[in-house]
Amino acid sequence: MKILHTSDWHLGVSFEGISREEDHQFFINWLIDTLKEQQIDILIIAGDVFDQPQPSAEAQKIYYQFLFQVSEKTKVKKVIVLGGNHDSPTRLDAPSELLKLLDVFIIGGLNANANLLSRYLCPIYNLNNEVELVIAVVPYIHEYKLGVRTSFQTEKEIQNNFKQKITEFYFNLAEEAEVLAKDAPIMATGHLACVGCENDDAPLEVHMVGTLGGLPNDIFDPRFSYVALGHIHRAYHVENSNAYYSGSPIPLSIKESKTARYVQIVTFQSENNKKPLIQKVEVPVLRNIIEIKGNLEEISTILKNLSWQTAKPPLLAIQISVNTYIPGIDLEIRKNLNHLFFQNTPIIAYIRQIPILNNDSKNVYTEVVSLKDLTTEQVFIKMCESQNQVVDNDLLKAFRSLLNEENI
Secondary structure, eight states, X not given: OEEEEXXXXXXXXXXXXXXXXXXXXXXXXXXXXXXXXXXXXXXXXXXXXXXXXXXXXXXXXXXXXXXXXXXXXXXXXXXXXXXXXXXXXXXXXXXXXXXXXXXXXXXXXXXXXXXOGGGGEEEEEOTTSOEEEEEEOOOOOOGGGGTOOOTTOOHHHXXXXXXXXXXXXXXXXXXXXXXXXXXXXXXXXXXXXXXXXXXXXXXXXXXXXXOOOSBOGGGSOTTEEEEEEESOSSOEEOTTSSEEEOOOSSOOSTTXXXXXEEEEEEEOSSTTOOSOEEEEEEEOOSOOEEEEEEOHHHHHHHXXXXXXXXXXXXXXXXXXXXXXXXXXHHHHHHHXXXXXXXXXXXXXXXXXXXXXXXXXXXXXXXXXXXXGXXXXXXXXXXHHHHXXXXXXXXXXXXXXXXXXXXXX
């Protein structure tokens, strides 16, 4: 049996206002071909299918057309979709009964009754109607849903409480899955931040308590042969565990364009062999996002020598170091770029002029940061500072507690 693990598609996302729809379609076409060529039995999409809780019609169209294509063009037995922190649980769950006709199993979010564990178990049957694999489908779980409260508790107490609750949840699922599986292997999924992640490995903090950091690797019951994780946009193995991140399949940021994109193929040789083979498969990229920095002369030289290996020219994020603001430079750079590359011109995402600071100057330059680049907590801190309000740990804890109760 072969399982393909992918996550964090973020359908509907844009970079500086530039749609990534074409990039997603390029990936999906490749994925359909890969599902056929590799004879994949199970496809897992481990959360953040969409970039927004209320995705655009175009993003939803890509999603539903893809599920239809999997049913029509491949031999995939089951598609498993779980909600991420960017997804609306109810929106994902709404068509779940209908999508069962396409062998799609969806868990958008944690139910009000978290003890009804059978809802999260997806058994896979062979031709003799025997269970050959059971997958515990765990979506993004806000700590509030597990009964974790952050009011009047220290960060250590919150962390310990959350770890205990989510460890119990995975343990209870493993118990139920083993009964259903008998001697067959069991797997699990998750959408969370685990040890080994870095601050900019995902666009948003997945747990709103703010300072939990990555969850420890021992939250996953060792009986799970493989845990397919989402949320972190980099592919890596969570050390000393059976948990893996596949990462995002298209580069969504400048940093992500600097590393290869992957999906993971998990192969069980037989029903009684519970240790699978794991293979990272590199995903071809339609185009990258390239950051270019320097003075005007340096940038001009870089653009003249610009080349790429992808099917489409890259998106360019240009930062020019200047002594004083140069009016009209944006238009000049765009004209020169069109002249250099004619019909195959890279797309400029933005051109920003960054003043060169003079060490002898008493003026301190503060770069203006876009509101969309700030987290909710950073916006709160800036508002407090504008009102001369001292931001201490007690105030931040109270604010994070409010976020917990609002974002469930």
